[in-house]
Amino acid sequence: MCSDGRGSAWRNVFEHVQLQAYAAAMSDRAALLKGIRAWLVFFVVCLVLSGATAFPLVHEVRWTEDLLRALSVPEHLPALMEWIERVRRGLDTADADYPFLLHGTDWLAFAHLVIAVAFYGPYRDPVRNIWVVEFGMIACAGIVPLALICGPIRGIPFWWSVLDMAFGVFGVLPLYVVRKKIKRLEGLTLNAGLVPAT
Known part of the structure; x- marks a missing residue:
């Protein structure tokens, strides 16, 4: 009888610890999701x-x-x-x-707007749609060779090409932060056995 009581107490402690860990994971997950968004x-x-x-x-x-x-x-x-x-x-x-x-x-303006719409995917479900963020990072990296190759061909001053390249550099920074946060969210989701955010 006494051992049953101790077993029940340990089960209660274990369940309490599990609930605390789950609540902490949910809190971390909510904070990450808020930061990503x-x-x-x-x-x-x-x-x-x-x-x-x-x-x-x-x-x-x-x-x-x-x-x-x-x-x-x-x-x-x-x-x-x-x-x-x-x-x-x-x-x-x-x-x-x-x-x-x-x-x-x-058409340039339209392309920017269409790409912006694509980012609704990672806003809604970051883990499943991380590829959109990675696509954006690749596009930002592509600005540098574009400016260096096409700038001289089109008679653009080098200092203006540097300004063009700055769009890629400053564009990739928030996406890099987002990708890191999504990877942390993915790990947290897998460890806690949670369903990805929607």
């Missing part, structure tokens, strides 16, 4: 803004030129100002005489 929202907002700004490109370059002049940039950074003026002249000519050329930037 916050980083994904940040990345998607940046991606959408980057794409949406390709639609009004002609007007944006005009506004940029006006702003730079108001800030006396021509006196301090003449090379930058000359480049902006050249880009503005090219876009004005294309807009006036060859507007179909600007349709390419419409």
